[in-house]
Amino acid sequence: MKEAFHSMIELRRSVRRFRPEPVKSEVLAKLVDAARLCPSAANKQALIFIAVNDPELARKIFETQKFAAYLAGAGQPQPGEEPTAHILVAQDKNLAIAETVRDVGAAVQTILMGACAYGLGATCLRSFDRPRAAQILDLPEQYEPDSVIALGVPAEAPKVILMKDGDVKYWRDETGQHFVPKRAFKDVCFLNGCNKAWN
Ligand SMILES: Cc1cc2nc3c(=O)[nH]c(=O)nc-3n(C[C@H](O)[C@H](O)[C@H](O)COP(=O)(O)O)c2cc1C
Incomplete structure (x- = not known):
């Protein structure tokens, strides 16, 4: 158990180049279920998780995302390297409190670690067009996109x-x-x- 934990911590890096294989809905369900069970300030549980693996939707979400700002464009996944799945984390405005942003951190890290456990690579992004992502996913007004996790079979380590x-x-x-x-x-x-x- 200890060894597995430390190996995963080392293995978990932000992966921004992917292979074209899809991510199964069952795997995404495991990841969002893990996020659902994370620590939550005042136990408000004000987050929702929208998984995407439909190729056309995944491509649209990818087009909202900016990868690796320090690499000035060179970090953007190139054609054939795009993420094949995403998990959007949104705050429910009717439930959220100031501390809910910390819930996001816990949920995101759990999804990133879970992705690792399933042999996937992932990056958490805050640089993305939130209104456009909300539109693509038909998000009701009540939900505010916070972060998105791009996922796929890793093509880099x-x-x-x-x-x-x-x-x-x-x-x-x-x-x-x-x-x-x-x-x-x-x-x-x-x-x-x-x-x-x-x-
Ligand atoms: C809150 C947060 C926002 C981030 N936003 C982006 C982003 O918009 N685009 C991106 O490519 N990486 C993003 N990252 C990933 C960081 O660049 C990455 O975690 C950092 O370079 C350290 O690398 P590591 O995750 O492999 O340890 C974000 C990470 C965090 C925690």
Whole structure:
């Protein structure tokens, strides 16, 4: 169990290039069901999850999305690499409170981890045209799109590297390998106070 957890944490990277295989509705149902059971501030459960795997709808949702801003266009999935499924996370305005945004974080991470467990790749996006996504999915006015997760069979395996000089920008080398800098453990993780070494 411990090993599986740590392997999945390492494996889970934002994947932005996909193979054309579809994602089964049964798998999407498992992912949204997991999200449904996540922690929720005041237990309001003010989120809904709309899964998409119909090819035409998936293409329309993809067209609302902006991938990998640091790569200035080069991070957008190229023809043949597009996500084949999506999960839109929307807030129910009749139930949501200020803290509901944190519920979104918990739900999104759960979906991302679940995607990993099912051998899928995924990226959470906040850069997308929300009104257009709402229109494509016939969302009633009551629901406010918050985030969307693009999913598919992965065609890349981004790698974590240690961040240098505080540079947060992910990058790709000449082979197209995607690298994600992360801050060092010693800089962000503390035990029994901020001024003590971890031991
Ligand atoms: C709230 C949030 C919004 C994000 N929005 C986008 C987005 O619009 N487009 C995108 O390509 N990636 C987006 N990402 C993915 C981040 O770029 C990614 O998590 C970061 O580069 C670290 O890489 P990792 O997920 O592989 O650890 C978002 C992530 C989060 C948590």
